[in-house]
Amino acid sequence: MQANDNDPSLLDASASPADDGVTPTRTDAAQIIGDAEHFSMLEAIGQSTTDLIAIIDAQGLVVYGNPIAQKVFGVTIEDAAGTQARLYLHPDDLEKNLRFFAEVIQTPGTSARQEIRTLSPSGDVRQLEVVCTNLLNDPSIHGIIINGRDVTEQNEYLTRLQAVEERFRLAFEENMAPMSFADADDHILAVNDAFCEMVGFSRAELMGQDSTPFTYPDDIGLTEATHQRVMSGEADHVRYVKRYLRKDGQVIEVEVSRSPARDADDNILYFVFSERDITEERKLTAQLSHQALFDSITGLANRSLMETQLTKARASVKRRGGLNALFLLDLDDFKGVNDTQGHLIGDELLIGVARRFEAVTRPADTLCRFGGDEFLYLAEGLESISDVQGVARRLLAALETPFHFLDIAIAIEQHATVGVVVWGADDSDDIDLLQNADVALYEAKRHHRGSFALYEPSMHEEASHRFMLIQELRNSLAQGELELYFQPIVRLPDARVVGFEGLIRWYHPKRGWVPPSEFIPLAERSELIIDIGVLAIESAVAAASAWSRESPDAEAPFVCVNLSAKQFHSSNLVPLIEAALEFHQLPASKLVLEITEGVAIFNFGETMNTLSRLERIGVGVALDDFGTGFSSLSYLAKINPRIIKVDQSFVQLASASPRDATLLEAIVTLGLNLNVTMLAEGVETSDQFVRLVGLGCALAQGYLFSPAVPNSQASEMVDRDFGAQVADVAWDFSNTHPTTR
Numbered sequence: 001m002q003a004n005d006n007d008p009s010l011l012d013a014s015a016s017p018a019d020d021g022v023t024p025t026r027t028d029a030a031q032i033i034g035d036a037e038h039f040s041m042l043e044a045i046g047q048s049t050t051d052l053i054a055i056i057d058a059q060g061l062v063v064y065g066n067p068i069a070q071k072v073f074g075v076t077i078e079d080a081a082g083t084q085a086r087l088y089l090h091p092d093d094l095e096k097n098l099r100f101f102a103e104v105i106q107t108p109g110t111s112a113r114q115e116i117r118t119l120s121p122s123g124d125v126r127q128l129e130v131v132c133t134n135l136l137n138d139p140s141i142h143g144i145i146i147n148g149r150d151v152t153e154q155n156e157y158l159t160r161l162q163a164v165e166e167r168f169r170l171a172f173e174e175n176m177a178p179m180s181f182a183d184a185d186d187h188i189l190a191v192n193d194a195f196c197e198m199v200g201f202s203r204a205e206l207m208g209q210d211s212t213p214f215t216y217p218d219d220i221g222l223t224e225a226t227h228q229r230v231m232s233g234e235a236d237h238v239r240y241v242k243r244y245l246r247k248d249g250q251v252i253e254v255e256v257s258r259s260p261a262r263d264a265d266d267n268i269l270y271f272v273f274s275e276r277d278i279t280e281e282r283k284l285t286a287q288l289s290h291q292a293l294f295d296s297i298t299g300l301a302n303r304s305l306m307e308t309q310l311t312k313a314r315a316s317v318k319r320r321g322g323l324n325a326l327f328l329l330d331l332d333d334f335k336g337v338n339d340t341q342g343h344l345i346g347d348e349l350l351i352g353v354a355r356r357f358e359a360v361t362r363p364a365d366t367l368c369r370f371g372g373d374e375f376l377y378l379a380e381g382l383e384s385i386s387d388v389q390g391v392a393r394r395l396l397a398a399l400e401t402p403f404h405f406l407d408i409a410i411a412i413e414q415h416a417t418v419g420v421v422v423w424g425a426d427d428s429d430d431i432d433l434l435q436n437a438d439v440a441l442y443e444a445k446r447h448h449r450g451s452f453a454l455y456e457p458s459m460h461e462e463a464s465h466r467f468m469l470i471q472e473l474r475n476s477l478a479q480g481e482l483e484l485y486f487q488p489i490v491r492l493p494d495a496r497v498v499g500f501e502g503l504i505r506w507y508h509p510k511r512g513w514v515p516p517s518e519f520i521p522l523a524e525r526s527e528l529i530i531d532i533g534v535l536a537i538e539s540a541v542a543a544a545s546a547w548s549r550e551s552p553d554a555e556a557p558f559v560c561v562n563l564s565a566k567q568f569h570s571s572n573l574v575p576l577i578e579a580a581l582e583f584h585q586l587p588a589s590k591l592v593l594e595i596t597e598g599v600a601i602f603n604f605g606e607t608m609n610t611l612s613r614l615e616r617i618g619v620g621v622a623l624d625d626f627g628t629g630f631s632s633l634s635y636l637a638k639i640n641p642r643i644i645k646v647d648q649s650f651v652q653l654a655s656a657s658p659r660d661a662t663l664l665e666a667i668v669t670l671g672l673n674l675n676v677t678m679l680a681e682g683v684e685t686s687d688q689f690v691r692l693v694g695l696g697c698a699l700a701q702g703y704l705f706s707p708a709v710p711n712s713q714a715s716e717m718v719d720r721d722f723g724a725q726v727a728d729v730a731w732d733f734s735n736t737h738p739t740t741r
């Protein structure tokens with residue numbers, strides 16, 4: 001058969017092998033090839049090569065296929081010989097491939113390369129890279145030699161690789177984390193947008209550079225060192241923190257992770273850098289650790305820094321000798337300022353106090369805001385106790401001038417009380433400095449506010465005594481060993497009992513009677529005072545209710561209950577009182593609450609609020625111990641008490657000197673002018689009684705009539721008059737001071 005070079009029908013894609021009717025055999029192939037010797041040589045090559053070798057004739061019919069070709073096309077050569085080669089081409093790109101073959105067939109002597117896809121009868125698709133050589137004019141071949149290589153796997157691999165590369169490229173370019181590649185000499189090969197943004201340079205400015213131009217000068221050495229460490233094999237992957245100098249001049253801190261990529265021989269090909277700007281994070285950490293050591297309002301050291309300094313101070317006094325002193329400063333009535341002026345002024349005041357303390361202390365020593373309104377000052381290396389006292393005086397003096405704030409017109413007085421503990425090289429490490437300073441502070445306060453006290457071991461004994469006492473008080477309260485006694489209040493001048501003051505009594509099984517002056521201040525430092533208050537209110541209301549039932553005809557007596565600051569300012573005071581009145585069916589007008597000026601002024605806004613609620617329900621207020629507190633007339637007018645109780649000191653002093661007598665007179669007259677019922681406390685003698693009657697004092701109370709007695713005895717006094725007891729005096733009085741009453 002002769003090849004017809006130009007017969008396009010041979011390449012007609014629609015032609016089918018069945019139409020052809022010819023099925024060539026190997027003998028045909030040998031015939032086409034023309035030369036048996038050539039054929040067997042070709043066959044030998046075809047058998048041994050890993051390439052695909054096939055031969056088609058000018059009509060595109062299969063003449064020969066080596067074993068690889070038979071495998072790829074999925075047919076034996078016996079079946080394939082004489083069939084149309086296009087049958088084995090994939091229909092999807094058949095046209096393109098037919099055109100390729102047609103071109104080769106039409107131009108004898110040419111050779112062309114093409115990638116083709118084949119489809120075997122069983123549906124197997126392969127990709128081949130083929131080189132087709134037109135040897136139609138070669139008498140020994142007379143055909144088109146197709147030499148192909150199966151690249152299916154390789155292509156798949158490449159496609160996969162491309163996908164991986166694409167994913168990687170995206171991961172790199174779109175990564176939020178700044179990333180870069182650099183060659184083995186640290187010259188930048190690629191950077192992502194985040195990297196450019198971080199350092200403020202464009203990609204073009206960065207490419208080919210090493211990081212030196214935008215590294216903070218001090219950290220260039222560090223960068224080189226890490227490069228060296230990996231290059232030398234000392235480390236494989238390194239992380240370090242370095243500073244960059246951005247294009248805009250800003251210095252940033254960055255955490256860098258440097259990993260090398262190596263070839264099969266372990267040579268470093270390039271470096272991959274992944275970085276993180278930690279500038280803000282570092283700032284925050286620094287801020288937090290500052291906050292962890294310093295007080296946020298005053299900027300002074302805080303408790304935890306003070307503890308560290310104390311530990312150091314304890315160690316250093318052992319080495320250096322001398323004295324160390326710890327001053328615990330407690331602001332007097334700071335809470336009052338906070339409540340009346342608001343927290344902003346309160347904070348400003350704390351800052352003001354801190355600055356004043358700073359001005360009179362050594363910067364090398366530690367000044368700390370211990371919390372609330374307490375400050376601590378640790379002074380090291382003092383030489384004598386008189387040094388310590390000097391420091392305490394300086395600290396107190398620093399607060400002598402009142403504080404002025406721009407936003408409020410008034411000047412604020414703020415004083416402090418100081419407890420000091422002093423220790424030296426010989427003292428034990430076990431001393432609880434803070435506790436001792438606190439004990440000394442307590443003593444100083446007891447002495448008088450605005451003073452200082454140095455800790456002495458005897459104070460500690462007192463402190464532990466107090467501690468024990470409070471435990472015992474707690475137990476006694478729980479066991480009902482506290483009882484409210486009642487001291488009669490008489491009216492003047494006939495000394496008839498018109499009311500009682502409830503006074504708490506504690507009989508301790510071992511200690512005997514414990515005076516209220518000893519346990520009330522203790523209870524006030526704990527929550528026990530609230531329980532005592534509940535007991536007092538409950539007992540007083542119950543008793544007054546019983547008295548009024550027992551003597552229905554007479555005007556029933558009222559009852560006074562002492563309230564301490566904590567109780568008066570506790571939110572459930574009013575509900576508690578209402579419940580007691582309701583339960584015992586006592587008219588509110590029969591209950592009077594005794595508060596001191598200190599209690600009222602302490603938290604004035606809240607006080608006024610509580611007072612108006614009490615007034616609404618009809619409960620009266622008595623101002624206790626009048627004359628011993630601030631006695632500010634403006635406060636007095638605002639509190640507007642039903643009764644003013646003149647402190648017993650005025651009553652008792654009045655008999656001693658004319659000057660004191662004038663003082664008593666002035667106080668009683670003041671009350672009368674304000675239209676408040678005046679009550680004189682601590683009336684012990686007829687003389688005092690007479691004087692009070694003369695001054696026009698309305699009520700009196702004191703041992704002259706009766707001390708506080710248990711409820712059972714008090715009941716018997718209801719309606720009684722002590723006139724006989726004071727009869728002769730009253731007689732004297734009526735002779736000298738006629739009265740209209």
Ligand code: C2E
Nearest residue numbers: 503504516517520536562563564682683684701702703704
């Ligand atoms: P206070 O309210 O000024 O009570 C009057 C104190 O003077 C009472 O002392 C009373 O026994 C005493 N006294 C009465 N008449 C005379 C007298 O003629 N001469 C002298 N020298 N003293 C007289 P007491 O009972 O020892 O109470 C002391 C303080 O304890 C009270 O002072 C009061 O502040 C507080 N207190 C007593 N009971 C309670 C209570 O139930 N609750 C609260 N919060 N405090 C109470």
Ligand code: CA
Nearest residue numbers: 501562594624
């Ligand atoms: Ca009282």
Ligand code: CA
Nearest residue numbers: 624625645681
């Ligand atoms: Ca009193």
